[in-house]
Amino acid sequence: MFSLFWSGIQQDVKLALVAPVLCAVFRLAFILVYRPKKTPFGEWKKWYHCFRYGFWWGMDFHAYVYLFSLVLVTLPGTFIPAYYAVGDTVRLVGICCYAAVLYTAFMGRMVFYRHFHDVYNHLLFLGRHADQDNLRDIFFNQDHGTWILWSYIPFLAACIGAASWLLGLPTVSFPVPESAALRYALHAAVGIAAIALFYWARYGGTFRHRKKPEWDEVPAVVKADIFMGKAVRDDLLVLEHLFHQKRDASLxxxxxxxxxxxxxxxxxxxxxxxxxxxxHVAAGARIRPPRxxxxxxxxxxxxxxxxxxxxxxxxxxxxxxxxxxxxxxxxxxxxxxxxxxxxxxxxxxxxxxxxxxxxxxxxxxxxxxxxxxxxxxxxxxxxxxxxxxxxxxxxxxxxxxxxxxxxxxxxxxxxxxxxxxxxxxxxxxxxxxxxxxxxxxxxxxxxxxxxxxxxxxxxxxxxxxxxxxxxxxxxxxxxxxxxxxxxxxxxxxxxxxxxxxxxxxxxxxxxxxxxxxxxxxxxxxxxxxxxxxxxxxxxxxxxxxxxxxxxxxxxxxxxxxxxxxxAERTIGSHMxxxxxxxxxxxxxxxxxxxxxxxxxxxxxxxxxxxxxxxxxxxxxxxxxxxxxxxxxxxxxxxxxxxxxxxxxxxxxxxxxxxxxxxxxxxx
Known part of the structure; x- marks a missing residue:
């Protein structure tokens, strides 16, 4: 029975690699499309830290792929062999759904940046009361919306292929010691390690919560570049921050x-x-009051x-x-x-x-x-x-x-x-x-x-x-x-x-x-x-x-x-x-x-x-x-x-x- 748990964990870990790799590809695409300088020549350190820190920061979300697969597939599959048999199919459906969410957020970022020269920000909320016909018109006629929608087909096909290949890689057999005590101790250690792995990944490769990746800790070489500072964060992180932001604090x-x-x-x-x-009190008309x-x-x-x-x-x-x-x-x-x-x-x-x-x-x-x-x-x-x-x-x-x-x-x-x-x-x-x-x-x-x-x-x-x-x-x-x-x-x-x-x-x-x-x-x-x-x-x-x-x-x-x-006025505003x-x-x-x-x-x-x-x-x-x-x-x-x-x-x-x-x- 425990061998099924051991094999299932390995499948969970393999699948957990898909999301961060996808987001790294999205990060690269964002840079290549919108950043004026497209290559890392002369700034390798900046690019390295952007992708390195972005990978670990993104695990704040992506670690849940591993957790959900562990809890919803591996654990019940350990006790229900019939469910274990279809476990990889369930995992595949799950990762494809998550990949579709990531792709939607990424394409939304690309469209948003094109219009507002920024990643998702507070302007997103103003779309609730916008003319929806106008938004659709812009999406399909200016932002090539039809092609974006069609692109889901090859994208998801590629995700299915990559995930199937990963799941098809052989797993390592679990060692079975002759001593029952040692066997139970090893089982407990693996169970604890499986849980610890989630926290270690979610905290960005550390068990210390206060060192969890966040904006203040972004490497200075990345933060100093405004565009790369925007690129380092995965889309779901930006959206999470936006929706948890305390808007209208004055209220x-x-x-x-x-x-x-x-x-x-x-x-x-x-x-x-x-x-x-x-x-205020007006000083008196400076021009002929017009009709x-x-x-x-x-x-x-x-x-x-x-x-x-x-x-x-x-x-x-x-x-x-x-x-x-x-x-x-x-x-x-x-x-x-x-x-x-x-x-x-x-x-x-x-x-x-x-x-x-x-x-x-x-x-x-x-x-x-x-x-x-x-x-x-x-x-x-x-x-x-x-x-x-x-x-x-x-x-x-x-x-x-x-x-x-x-x-x-x-x-x-x-x-x-x-x-x-x-x-x-x-x-x-x-x-x-x-x-x-x-x-x-x-x-x-x-x-x-x-x-x-x-x-x-x-x-x-x-x-x-x-x-x-x-x-x-x-x-x-x-x-x-x-x-x-x-x-x-x-x-x-x-x-x-x-x-x-x-x-x-x-x-x-x-x-x-x-x-x-x-x-x-x-x-x-x-x-x-x-x-x-x-x-x-x-x-x-x-x-x-x-x-x-x-x-x-x-x-x-x-x-x-x-x-x-x-004559001496050079600056002003609508107000x-x-x-x-x-x-x-x-x-x-x-x-x-x-x-x-x-x-x-x-x-x-x-x-x-x-x-x-x-x-x-x-x-x-x-x-x-x-x-x-x-x-x-x-x-x-x-x-x-x-x-x-x-x-x-x-x-x-x-x-x-x-x-x-x-x-x-x-x-």
């Missing part, structure tokens, strides 16, 4: 704790709502394509021409309110950071708005507020959220353009949507003052709009771009999307300016996007600098705006838009609330929940990295484990948490 704090954490940003004491502490104010919130309108470094692509010529006008102001260093669309738009509308708390999905925020909300404060200045979105208002519960944030009217692209208007899953094509918005604004002469928040959708994967039909020709638009880039259909489409969206937005601005030359235009993007074609030697590097990954665009123009007013707007158009003595100052006050640093910026450096709280704030053809030096303005960042998140815990503070 569990007491009021006393919250006030203490918010202290770095509170300008004064408050009695009921912390937003009472952020009351029409347009805030264009453009999908993926990134600063990087506006940088001189990528001028040869000529994708943003429309915006550049508009920005060169005498009464236009633009900032080259501008942080969004969120890293993806939803938290950016929520932050801009509410005047407090969403902090990935999904305030738009919180029913409390369907009933009232923070005192810092943009639209209600503009209403006090006599403006009728309208929200125009290229997609369905049901996206992210905007149909509930936008009216609660004080907008008098809200329009969705499919509603105003017709159900059969050409559209992506995300929304109606920009030029069609904006033409209809313009037509309706021109026809509406009812209000004395109008504020229009216009949110576009087209500059977004899977980039399936027929751009050539709408004027894009690679040879005409970007004649100086490398020939190989122009032949790359996928890259060409993503760049064409940026060009098309920019052209459509500026045509809308020109049309609205013809209607009312005294209009005020504010243009920004919802977030940055990683579409820079770095594989084609436009710059001598294959990685984006941090500012290219983080910064969105910003510009504004009005006939009476004097750029000299803001600075509202107070700047009030200081530009509000009469002297007008009270308003904003958690940051306007651009008419000195700004030496900018902080969001995701990043920080000074006039000479930029940092990410997600990766805890810092780089110089500069447009550079070379890859700039990176400082790691840096969290500047940490107390301020935590205070901003705590402020949002307070409002979630105290819905009575919503007006």
């Amino acid at each position: 569990s704090h007491s009021d006393a704790e919250a006030i203490s954490i918010m202290e770095p940003i509170l300008p004064r004491a408050f009695s009921k709502s912390p937003l009472d502490a952020f009351c 029409h104010i347009f805030l264009l919130f453009l999908e993926s309108h990134s600063q990087s394509l506006l940088d001189p470094l990528y001028g040869s692509l000529r994708l943003m010529e429309a915006s550049k021409k508009w920005r060169r006008e005498a009464n236009a102001v633009s900032f080259a260093n501008f942080l969004p309110g969120g890293m993806v669309s939803q938290p950016s738009i929520v932050s801009l509308m509410t005047g407090v950071f969403d902090c990935d708390m999904e305030l738009n999905e919180n029913p409390s925020f369907w009933q009232g708005a923070p005192q810092t909300a943009l639209a209600p404060q503009l209403q006090r200045l006599g403006y009728r507020t309208s929200f125009w979105y290229g997609g369905n208002l049901t996206w992210s519960s905007l149909d509930h959220f936008v009216p609660a944030m004080g907008f008098d009217r809200a329009f969705g692209g499919p509603d105003i353009c017709g159900k059969h208007a050409p559209r992506t899953w995300l929304g109606v094509y920009d030029h069609i949507f904006l033409e209809e918005v313009a037509r309706r604004i021109e026809a509406d002469t009812g209000a004395a003052g109008e504020f229009h928040f216009v949110y576009t959708t087209s500059n977004h994967g899977p980039y399936r709009i027929p751009f050539e039909q709408y004027g894009f020709d690679a040879e005409t638009v970007m004649p100086d771009a490398p020939a190989a880039l122009k032949r790359d259909a996928a890259t060409r489409r993503s760049l064409a999307s940026a060009w098309y969206a920019d052209q459509s937005a500026v045509r809308f601005i020109e049309r609205m300016r013809e209607m009312d030359p005294d209009s005020l235009f504010i243009v920004t993007g919802d977030h940055a996007t990683d579409i820079l074609p770095l594989a084609y030697d436009i710059v001598p590097r294959r990685e984006m600098n941090l500012r290219e990954h983080l910064l969105t665009s910003f510009a504004m123009a009005h006939p009476s705006l004097d750029p000299a007013m803001l 600075h838009i509202a107070p700047t707007l009030f200081e530009m158009i509000a009469p002297s003595g007008f009270p308003y609330r904003a958690i940051v100052p306007s651009f008419f006050e000195p700004i030496d640093h900018v902080v969001t929940p995701y990043a920080w910026m000074t006039k000479d450096a930029i940092g990410s709280y997600v990766d805890e990295t810092e780089q110089p704030l500069a447009v550079s053809a070379r890859l700039l030096s990176v400082r790691q484990e840096v969290r500047r303005f940490d107390a301020e960042q935590k205070a901003l998140c705590e402020l949002s948490g307070w409002l979630v815990r105290h819905p009575e503070c919503l007006v």
Whole structure:
């Protein structure tokens, strides 16, 4: 009987090798696809420790393959010979199921990294309320989802073949001593060793739990390389950390704790709502108060394509021409309110950071708005507020959220353009949507003052709009771009999307300016996007600098705006838009609330929940990295484990948490 147990253990150990080997292959594939430097030449030590440490770290999960096989197959098979006979089949089914899980997590990582330039992070949670049709469209049309699904067949076939070969290897016979006492002692030793083997493997080749692999113990040579630091962790470890992460810690704090954490940003004491502490008084209008104010919130309108470094692509010529006008102001260093669309738009509308708390999905925020909300404060200045979105208002519960944030009217692209208007899953094509918005604004002469928040959708994967039909020709638009880039259909489409969206937005601005030359235009993007074609030697590097990954665009123009007013301003964020707007158009003595100052006050640093910026450096709280704030053809030096303005960042998140815990503070 014990010989069956002994043979079964050996089969369990053999099979336990499959998972860590698979993950090592996945790690290599991830590096070869996404890391700029594909070979270990000159950095053998880094690669060795990445794979060595990754192997043992991954055993935190993979050791359970051995344990489950031991408990569910070997132990019962020892006492039930008939079950032992089919034990290898059961083991094979089990390892194939686990391999499928690993493969799914790996392919998910590959897709996620392609879109967000990071392994799984908090943005994964925001997919719960995303437009599922849009996600499917992106998966199948941009991420080659059909091929991914078909790839399970050869992958699982290879796993079955490899596992069958391992199980078919001969096992070592168990020695049977003549002495019964010695025999029982040997049996006990093997049983104890079988259990000990699980703990030894799970703790990363040690029996000391405190030496179990974790991020703090990753070899310095690996951690110093940002990409290899991401590659060292298996996907299930990343997901486990993500799902066990204590999100929204502010929601569990007491009021006393919250006030203490918010202290770095509170300008004064408050009695009921912390937003009472952020009351400002306008100094007086700096421009002629316009009848029409347009805030264009453009999908993926990134600063990087506006940088001189990528001028040869000529994708943003429309915006550049508009920005060169005498009464236009633009900032080259501008942080969004969120890293993806939803938290950016929520932050801009509410005047407090969403902090990935999904305030738009919180029913409390369907009933009232923070005192810092943009639209209600503009209403006090006599403006009728309208929200125009290229997609369905049901996206992210905007149909509930936008009216609660004080907008008098809200329009969705499919509603105003017709159900059969050409559209992506995300929304109606920009030029069609904006033409209809313009037509309706021109026809509406009812209000004395109008504020229009216009949110576009087209500059977004899977980039399936027929751009050539709408004027894009690679040879005409970007004649100086490398020939190989122009032949790359996928890259060409993503760049064409940026060009098309920019052209459509500026045509809308020109049309609205013809209607009312005294209009005020504010243009920004919802977030940055990683579409820079770095594989084609436009710059001598294959990685984006941090500012290219983080910064969105910003510009504004009005006939009476004097750029000299803001000549010394070089950095800003979405949160600075509202107070700047009030200081530009509000009469002297007008009270308003904003958690940051306007651009008419000195700004030496900018902080969001995701990043920080000074006039000479930029940092990410997600990766805890810092780089110089500069447009550079070379890859700039990176400082790691840096969290500047940490107390301020935590205070901003705590402020949002307070409002979630105290819905009575919503007006």
